[in-house]
Amino acid sequence: MARARATIAGDTSARSTIHPTVGGASPATGRGCQTADMGQSTSARSAIASVVGWVLVVVIALVALQFVIGSIIWLFRWLLILAVIGGLLTLYLRLKLPKD
DSSP states (O other): OHHHHHHHHTOGGGOOOOOTTTSOBOTTTOSBSOOTTHHHHHHHHHHHHHHHHHHHHHHHHHHHHHHHHHHHHHHHHHHHHHHHHHHHHHHHHHHHSOOO
16 A cells, blocks of 8 residues: 555565566566567457457358258258158059049
């Protein structure tokens, strides 16, 4: 709390040190890993991550869509096969039965 008050008051001697394993600081320099070009690489990584995320969404959507469309086609094909079998069976029975 005293450090926070001293820093707010403008006293820079009460700076907090960054622990090497907590704040991402380099053990050799004691400074954080943020550099001047860190913003550029972070935005590039963010853009790449966004593109990869959208590619994953599209791939998952296509697989799901193929599954749904494939299921509908499979059902339609079976209905068509059953209709053809029913029609042929009806035609056979009409031809086979004697006339009245």
